[in-house]
Amino acid sequence: IVTRSTPTVHYYNYDLDGWNPIVYRGGRFISEYGYQSYPAYTSWPVRVLNNEELADLINHRQHSPLRNAPIKTMIEKNLPMPLETSPNYWRDMIYLSQVSQAMIVKTETEVYRSKRLEHGTMGALYWQLNDVWIAPSWSSIEYGGKFKILHYWMKEMLAAHHVVAYINTLKRLDLYAIRDTLGPDEQWKIEVNIHRWDSFMPVDNLTYDAITVPENTVVKVDSYDIYEHLHKKNLAPRDHLLLINLYRNGVKEAENFVFLDKVKNAAQLTTSPNVKLTLATVSCNPANSIVRVSIELSVSRPVAFLYMELTPENSALKQCQFSRNGFLQFSPIQTVYMQCVDPGCKSKLASSDISTLSVNRLMNK
Structure with missing residues (x-):
């Protein structure tokens, strides 16, 4: 149980699905959390190594006692796995590892931000920022300065004005407006667009107008039974996702997304x-x-x-x-x-x- 008196939280979990927000709780200060991924394919000496030799090098530089198993396990839970016999196996695995790492840290970070008032959260530090060599690690910046996918996402997930949404333990959509700036109350608007995976245009949407957002706070906008909504509209969760837009002073300020099923189950992506x-x-x-x-x-x-x-x-x-x-x-x-x-x-x-x-x-x- 996490309460406002819960002190520093140092959280890692390699068994549960890190893409699932209900895994995370919160605390007064989250001092360390994160997940491993591989450096970019082009950061390795791929012009002189075949797949087997590259695998040996990656394994040699993996210093976690759990080795590469957690990376592969989390990819298998949520994303399509490449064939191990494919000549592009490591290129694809490296890419998928960075997608998975970004989703895990994004999900965890946004849960902590949304529960800031509930737990009196004063900060959260993901591990880690950068590397000292090319190796599997928890970093968001590689040795040499190349950004992983996670670091590209950081600017959005830590923005001063943000919209956070996720599916809670009751299978409802929790929607939050987050403001980390000072000044008078502001009126925000949030659009929740329901998209098919194969369509540029939404098939349905929810709109929240005139949301009053005071300075330096988190506003819980709604806890909506999105799966009942989909059922009434005869929309299968696996075929759809939510694309969410935040408007501030009439201008689009932020965007976010929510998956309603595992990405690997989205047949339209084929x-x-x-x-x-x-x-x-x-x-x-x-x-x-x-x-x-x-x-x-x-x-x-x-x-x-x-x-x-x-x-x-x-x-x-x-x-x-x-x-x-x-x-x-x-x-x-x-x-x-x-x-x-x-x-x-x-x-x-x-x-x-x-x-x-x-x-x-x-x-x-």
């Missing part, structure tokens, strides 16, 4: 989304060797956890960061930005230099 990546603009400043790239992503269907990475041949580019990565794309076209250090501005980037991964691609494996 159809290819035909991801097309185009470099709209590329410019490099010789004064600081910073190259900035505008990337246009077009898809024919929604994409689950769309992830971009430079191909292994682009080793001359350093400290590359995207404006976002590992996201759900529920619009036909989206623009993402990338910034790298390109010594001497010598690289000639092309669309083929950036590869994409998605859960959709793995659903038929």
Whole structure:
């Protein structure tokens, strides 16, 4: 039982489903929590190692006494598993490990934020920020500065104005408005859109207007029987998810999502989304060797956890960061930005230099 008097919480759990919010409770201060993932595929010497040799290296650098079992177990609970005989096995496993880590830490962080008043929570520290070498770890930033998917998500899940939603122990949708700024009361609006996994347009929605949000607080907006709602509308949970938008002063301020079933059960994801990546603009400043790239992503269907990475041949580019990565794309076209250090501005980037991964691609494996 967790109460306002519960002191520091140091929480790890490798048995229960970390994607499930009911696993987490809260406390006055959550001093440490997290989950392991692998560094990006291109961070390993993949040009000189085959799958078996890469597996040996990853296992050699895994210093957890539990080895790699927790990473694989959590992927199996929620996502499609790649075939071990596939030549892309480790590339896919590394990607899925980062998706799973991001979802676990996101879920846990947002539960702690939503229960801030209930438990008098004064802070939460995820483990860990960065690494000292290329190895499986709990970090969100790799050795060398490359962001894992988790770190791309951090800016949104820790935003000063945020909307948090999850399914509680009674199978109801708990919805929270979170404000960490000072000032007069504000009026917020929240839209909960019910989407099919294969449609850009929502099939139904719930709207909460004129939510009064005082300064520096958490407002519980609703606890809604979403599964009864789906039943009345004849909508199967496995075929749908919730996309949630927060509007502040009439402007979209934040967004979030809730899965109504395991992602691996979403049959509509089996159809290819035909991801097309185009470099709209590329410019490099010789004064600081910073190259900035505008990337246009077009898809024919929604994409689950769309992830971009430079191909292994682009080793001359350093400290590359995207404006976002590992996201759900529920619009036909989206623009993402990338910034790298390109010594001497010598690289000639092309669309083929950036590869994409998605859960959709793995659903038929």
